[in-house]
Amino acid sequence: MAIRKTQTKAEKKQAYDRKLCKFLEEYSRVLIAEVDNVGSTQLAAVRRGIRGESEMLMGKNTLIRRCIKVHAEATGNDKIKAIIPLLQGNVGLIFTKADLKEVREEVAKYKVGAPARVGLVAPIDVVVPPGNTGLDPSQTSFFQVLNIPTKINKGTVEIIAPVDLIRKGDKVGSSEAALLAKLGIRPFSYGLVITNVYDDGSVFSPEVLDLTDEDLIEKFASGVSMVASLSLAVSYPTMAAAPHMFLNGYKNVLALAVETDYSFPHADQIKEYLKDPSKFAAAAPAAAAPSGGAAAAPEEEKEESDGESDGEGMGFSLFDD
Numbered sequence: 001m002a003i004r005k006t007q008t009k010a011e012k013k014q015a016y017d018r019k020l021c022k023f024l025e026e027y028s029r030v031l032i033a034e035v036d037n038v039g040s041t042q043l044a045a046v047r048r049g050i051r052g053e054s055e056m057l058m059g060k061n062t063l064i065r066r067c068i069k070v071h072a073e074a075t076g077n078d079k080i081k082a083i084i085p086l087l088q089g090n091v092g093l094i095f096t097k098a099d100l101k102e103v104r105e106e107v108a109k110y111k112v113g114a115p116a117r118v119g120l121v122a123p124i125d126v127v128v129p130p131g132n133t134g135l136d137p138s139q140t141s142f143f144q145v146l147n148i149p150t151k152i153n154k155g156t157v158e159i160i161a162p163v164d165l166i167r168k169g170d171k172v173g174s175s176e177a178a179l180l181a182k183l184g185i186r187p188f189s190y191g192l193v194i195t196n197v198y199d200d201g202s203v204f205s206p207e208v209l210d211l212t213d214e215d216l217i218e219k220f221a222s223g224v225s226m227v228a229s230l231s232l233a234v235s236y237p238t239m240a241a242a243p244h245m246f247l248n249g250y251k252n253v254l255a256l257a258v259e260t261d262y263s264f265p266h267a268d269q270i271k272e273y274l275k276d277p278s279k280f281a282a283a284a285p286a287a288a289a290p291s292g293g294a295a296a297a298p299e300e301e302k303e304e305s306d307g308e309s310d311g312e313g314m315g316f317s318l319f320d321d
Helices: 009-026 040-050 061-075 078-086 100-108 137-145 174-183 206-210 213-234 242-259 265-275 279-291 299-313
Strands: 029-034 054-057 091-096 112-114 126-128 150-153 156-159 163-166 188-190 193-199 202-204
Touching: 009 054, 009 061, 009 091, 029 078, 029 100, 040 054, 040 091, 040 100, 061 078, 078 193, 078 202, 091 100, 100 193, 100 206, 126 174, 137 150, 137 156, 137 174, 163 174, 193 206, 213 242, 242 265
Parallel strands: none
Antiparallel strands: 029 091, 029 193, 054 091, 112 188, 126 163, 150 156, 193 202
């Protein structure tokens, strides 16, 4: 019968270092996950769920930091040092080649309900709903201590109205924990929470993964609009403001030419139209001629249409303030 040799502490650290270095070489994307109140069974379920294109690694933060520093110095890949400041608290690393959003959604599936334990900081508000509790009248002392309005209905205690029992961020007291246990309420749920994302040297919040292409386009357009407005206000040329500056400059030159003897081809054309408005009607059919083939409209509608198209085509908007 073969005797299994147990690894020493030094050998375990060396094996862990090799495993972490292998992941750092193979993967350029890492999700940093907070694992507070998460049990080993739950972690095993997460590992099975992400198996294939992702690997999860747990360990002491000091050991992980040392391994990353040594690996960065040995390979010259200083970008991975951006992970070091993120190793705060009880966290784990999920290395992946898959879509980051899909991995985060998969990890979020593995949440389990948990009772309210004494001294635990509540992650959410806890509200006890009204209704029959199924408890006998001798249990009313719990409700009295917590100032919960009750009545006796058919030999059992009934809560009259909803009660805000615990506020988010408050510590759970012994009375609250005992009452929730008696009512069979498990108010909290725990799972891995993605706190940061590392992507080939860049670190960002997981909320960025929720942005769609439409959101990005909207934010980019808003930024360009702000740059253009600021540039126009201070008369500083930028790519965003240049089209507006050219258009405003052209409008000023055209307005000046119309009011003076200054001349250039398009200004001369505008001056002719202003001298003889009847030329508007002559110019409009010539512009509409290429679209021939459509039935002729009544004369009154044609003249009305000509007038509208001429006003737009001759650029009267150029003189607007």
